[in-house]
Amino acid sequence: MFSSISLLQGFSGTQNVSSQQKDEAWRVNVQIQGIDHYHGYLCGTMEALNVPMADTPVVTFWEGEIVDTKNYTFFTGKWGATTEDDIKHWTKFPSFSPLLSQVKVDGGKTLDLSNYPHIFMRWKEQYFVNVGTDCGLTIAGFYYVCFSCSDGSINGFYYDPNSSPFQKLKLKSTNDGRSGFSFSSYELQKTQKRASFKIQAAKLPAGMELPKQQPKFNAPFLGFTKTAEIWNSRACMIGLIGTFIVELILNKGILQIIGVDVGKGLDIPL
Amino acid sequence: MPTSAPPPSNYPTRSEDLIGRINSVHTPYEAKLKALRELKNQIIGNRTKKLAFLKLGAVPSVISILSSAVAENGGGSNLEFNEPVIIQSAAVIGSFACGLDAGVKAVLDAGAFPLLFGLISHPNEKVVDAGARSLKMIYQSKLAPKYDFLLEENMDFLLSLLNSKNENVTGLGGSIITHSCNTSMEQEKLSEAGVIKMLISLLGGSLIQRDASLESLGAIIKENPGVISKFMRPENGRALNVVTELIKDRYPRTRLLACMCLILIRNTSTCYLQDAGIKTKLILILLELIDDPGQVGDEAPFALSSLIAEKEDMQKIAFDSNIVDKLCNHLEKGSFQAKRLQGIFLALADLCSKLECCRDRFLSLKAFNILTDVLTHDSPEVRAAACICLKNISRSVKNLSAGHFMNEAVIIPLVQLLHDTCTSVQIAALGAISNIVVDFTAHKSKFIHCGGVKQLVQLAKSMDSTIRVNAVWALKNLMFLVNSTCKEEIFLELSPSMLISLVCDPETSVQEQALALVRNLIDGSIDSVEYVFAEDGLLLNAIGRQLQSASKVEVLIQGMYVLSNVASGNEFHKEAVMNQLFPQAGSDTQTILIKFLQSTDSRLRTASVWALVNLTLTNSPDANARVMKLQSAGIVCQLKNMVNDPCQDVKLRARMALGQSGEHIRTWDAFIKVSIFSLLLVEMEIVKFAFIFSVSSMYQFPFFVSCPVPWLQHVVVGD
Known part of the structure; x- marks a missing residue:
């Protein structure tokens, strides 16, 4: 379900660090390095390019929580962020507004976001990759992040009570000067299952072979197919609603319109 | 004399x-x-x-x-x-x-x-x-x-052995079961004959009887849920309680056997022994048994490993009981039997297979140095176990990103192990290398300078398909996001002709890895795309042939991503992809692309739609001609069926590709819906409801734009 974010690895854009005194934005490159959907975990690096205090680009490693409502909800519950802070930041994303009312109730625990076209995340920087901690920068805060599956853009807001509020992160996926999207991939090796023997209870008689291919079944177009039944029921519902509407407008039942007397029961002469 | x-x-x-x-x-x-x-x-x-x-x-x-x-x-x-x-x-x-x-x-x-x-x-x-x-x-x-339990007289004899009052004779009965009970049929036969009940009663006997009974119970219930449920039945009394009591027995051997029995039950039937108390107890007892100087201490780590393997909950509990530190303490004590070292490393490997906290803990201890030392141990089993452990530890993206593994102390012995005479060691070393070379920092050249690539390429020519798969896998990961200089070096070492033969390997898993390798090769700077045209385009042709003929979906996925990456290049590249997808212009055979787009595997659909996105990109001058070709092959029509695909990514990409093809699916859809309903209503002479119906004409009717009525589209909209 998150395949577009698993495929797109490189992003670049800016982080707005303006305060009242000065107007400033850093160029930022982000690389997503690993995703573990089962645990709602992702990680990567972030490179800040024109940082005034540093002579080289500053690279940090961050770990992220995907708000999948199973592992993580919209409520952070740590890193000094209160639920009010959470809501205040999340509502800055327009795509969050349909979820707001439910999130206010339970942090979004009951929402199903598996097919939502946006992915909400929190990114927390863990360590500096290429500089020491004395570089004059802080990684105390964390980012509220929203990834759009449709156009592959990332928006985020940095939260750190001690930094200027709502520093905006805006990233687009990079394509290395190509006309199109190119993807590479890696795969980490797992422990192979240790050999465990499995023997069928019943042996096949001699000379008999299992079929090499499973027979394929083509869904029929005619007959009692799912589509036909669905269409039948749709037509039925339309007809039923139609008769109600007719009755509402003409104030006469459909039988009356046809000319059948109503209101006398079955009127069987016994 | x-x-x-x-x-x-x-x-x-x-x-x-x-x-x-x-x-x-x-x-x-x-x-x-x-x-x-x-x-x-x-x-x-x-x-x-x-x-x-x-x-x-x-x-x-x-x-x-x-x-x-x-x-x-x-x-x-x-x-x-x-x-x-x-x-x-x-x-x-x-x-x-x-x-x-x-x-x-x-x-x-x-x-x-x-x-x-x-x-x-x-x-x-x-x-x-x-x-x-x-x-x-x-x-x-x-x-x-092998003792044949299926013969009736044999079974009767065995029962008489188990019924004997002599403890050595009952012990012999147990040994026979342990030795010869290997298949589920034998297990069922024994349990039908009432052997389980007899063994349970022997649990209360002498030391020999108890141990023999525990061991043979293990053989009978191993991986057989049916027999286990029989064992758990109330008529067998509180058999489980008796075994659970025995894990606290005076004799270490009995404790280990009882633990093994419980582990076998747990691993086969997930419904038993689920409370945290017994889980923790098992782990603690096994840890304590590793202290035993004898055979029990050698076997205990293997039991521990089978208890925690692939079970995250068990690994978490084990981590909470500080198991990583305890195992590492054992390692630091040093001078062990090879078997025990192997067991401890395998247990550590299982611990680190899933949980990041275990890996972090292990890396923070001195034991990591012991691990790298053991890579040169005399015993091949120990070397392989150390590699497996290293492989699982290096699954940590966090530590890979920090470049913790890409240093000479680790790489040099690992590359040496690629020359090992023992195949299982080579495979384990390839596994560890595959993970380590993912390395996100710019240190991949270190591995190349250690002669690693040369050896990997050699192993990719191996006769053993497992070695081949793993070697190509390692090369693929090495190729991931590597810089252009290193890429050039690896490509020269590999040679285009070898890449072609790997893509056409008889083993499908090798094909898959080789295609993924090519995919990584041509990613990155746009010049890299040229690699695929090596040897006058023979490589690309080989890939095209694989796509036409392969049946394994993973191979097709990687193949489509290769084409997608090529299609993200310039106009010439995109045309080359079109030629691969539509080999004979004008022939009416169904193109493979339709088959892929209709695949039940959403990953293959995604890969194919991405290729279409790249091919239909509007800013390229010849995109129009390509769109026409796609339309005449029925691809555009197929894409329209996919705008509501259950897989979100396919849905979004299909819409993106359609949007680029200049098709405005929404307007179409609405237009056709309204016109058909109006036509129907006019036909039925209930014109005044036409309005209501067209409004209520539900949200989506992909049916009307789908292929069963292509003439309708022509009639209403034209080409």
Whole structure:
């Protein structure tokens, strides 16, 4: 379900660090390095390019929580962020507004976001990759992040009570000067299952072979197919609603319109 | 007797003398008994002497004494000595068979088996004891013949063994089950015959009976949920409680066997033994058993590993009981048997297979240095275990990103292991290398400079397909986001012709890895796309052929991503992809692309739609011609069916590709819906409801834009 974010690895854009005194934005490159959907975990690096205090680009490693409502909800519950802070930041994303009312109730625990076209995340920087901690920068805060599956853009807001509020992160996926999207991939090796023997209870008689291919079944177009039944029921519902509407407008039942007397029961002469 | 040549020492003469005395017909029974006793005392626990006497042919001689003594039994003249001789010769035979496969083979070849079985029904308890002990020794070896439980008389005999009051005989019954019960059919047969109940009652017996019963219970319930549910049934009393009690037994061996029994139950039927208490208890007891200096301590880590393997909940509990530190402490103590080292590393590997906290903890301890040292250990099993451990630890993206593994202390011994003579070590080393070379920092060149690529390329030519897969896998990961210089170097080492042969490998998993390797090769700077046109485009043609013929979906996925990456290049590249997808222009055979787009595997649909997105990108000048071609092949029509695909990514990309093809699916859809309904309503002369119906014409009707009515689209909208 998150395949577009698993495929797109490189992003670049800016982080707005303006305060009242000065107007400033850093160029930022982000690389997503690993995703573990089962645990709602992702990680990567972030490179800040024109940082005034540093002579080289500053690279940090961050770990992220995907708000999948199973592992993580919209409520952070740590890193000094209160639920009010959470809501205040999340509502800055327009795509969050349909979820707001439910999130206010339970942090979004009951929402199903598996097919939502946006992915909400929190990114927390863990360590500096290429500089020491004395570089004059802080990684105390964390980012509220929203990834759009449709156009592959990332928006985020940095939260750190001690930094200027709502520093905006805006990233687009990079394509290395190509006309199109190119993807590479890696795969980490797992422990192979240790050999465990499995023997069928019943042996096949001699000379008999299992079929090499499973027979394929083509869904029929005619007959009692799912589509036909669905269409039948749709037509039925339309007809039923139609008769109600007719009755509402003409104030006469459909039988009356046809000319059948109503209101006398079955009127069987016994 | 050899008297002519002076013996080099006293000892051989004595041995040969002893055999002579045993062999001689003239030796009186009394002297024979003495000789047998002497022989027994010499060989017990002494491997060298056992081998020496085996060479002198002691086993057939002893067995002939046994057989003649058995034949004479009851009617002979030397009744006084008959039974002691039987007992002694049986004991000698058992001693030869104990822990020595050559001995077992000699004993079996000489036909001792039926003789010993005959002793079980002897009236003298001591004879029975000796026979049962010897048979037990034989059944501990893999060479012992398989006992056929499916024969009724065999089963009856086994039940009589288990029913016996003699603890050695019941122990023999247990050994037979442990040795020969391997299939689920045998397991069921035994449990039907009521063996489980008998074994449970033996749990209350002597030490020998308890251990034998625990071990054979393990063999009967292993991986068989049906038998386990029988074991758990109330009529078997509180059998589970008895076993659970035994994990606190006085004897370490009993504790280990009881733990193993519980682990087998847990691993097979997930409904039992789920409370945290017993889980923690099992882990703590196994940890404690590793302290045992003997065999139990060697086997305990393997039991631990089978308890936690692939079970995240167990790994979490184990981590919480501080297991990583404890295992590492064991390692730091040093000087172990190879078996124990192997077990500890395998247990550590299982611990680090899923949980990041375990990996972090391990890396923070000094044990990591021990791990790299052990990569050069003498025993191949230990080397392989260390590689497996390293492989699982290096699954941590966090530590890969920090470049913790890409240093000489790790890489050099690992690359050395690629030359190892043992295949399992090579495979394990390839696994570790595959993970380590993912390395997100710019240090991949270190690996190349250590000669790693050369060796990987060599192994990618191996005859063994497992080695080939793993070598190509490692190359693929090495190629991931590598810089252009290194890419060039790896490509030269690999050579285009070898890449082609890997793409066309008979093994599908090799094909998959090779295609993924090409995919990574042509990613990155746009110049990299040219690699795929190497050898006059033969590589690309090979990939195209694989796409036409392959049936394994993983191969097709990687192949489509290769084409997608090529299609993200310039106009020439995009045209080359079109030529691969539509090999013969104008032929009416269904293109593979339609098949992929209709695949039930959403990953393949995604890969194919991405390729279409790249091919239909509007800012390219020749995109129009390509769109026309796609439309005439029915691809655009197929894409329209996919705008509501259950897989979100396919849905979004299909819409993106359609949008780029200049198709405005929404307007179409609405237009057709309204016109058809209006037509219908006009036909039915209920014009005044036409409005209501067109509004209520539900949200989506992909049916009307789908292929079953293509004429309708032509009629209403035209081409």
